[in-house]
Amino acid sequence: MTVTKNTLIGEILKADQTTAPYFLEMGMHCLGCPSSTSESLEQACMVHGVSVQELIDKLNKHISK
Template structure:
């Protein structure tokens, strides 16, 4: 896939690119993927709220998408 995920993107945007990314979000403790607020939240804000490393999340998402 040609698209690059950035920390400014909303969770919902990433999920719309490929639903398989949900597994990665879950691994980072983001279990409320269906919540309207959560899907509009930026990756950076979501990571701050969950104590996760945004750079690692972005890296894993981009790695996953590049393999699709």
């Protein structure tokens, strides 16, 4: 899986649950909420004031291990 700004958070977590700490680190503490899992990475980053590209890089590096 390659994460992009349009990838849904739910898709990322379904593909690799060990990515959850990256979302918790950015302040997204309600990962089980239906609205959070249906948000795109870009939408979530805008809401939480996080650089989408920085998070994409971290997630793709983690997933590729």
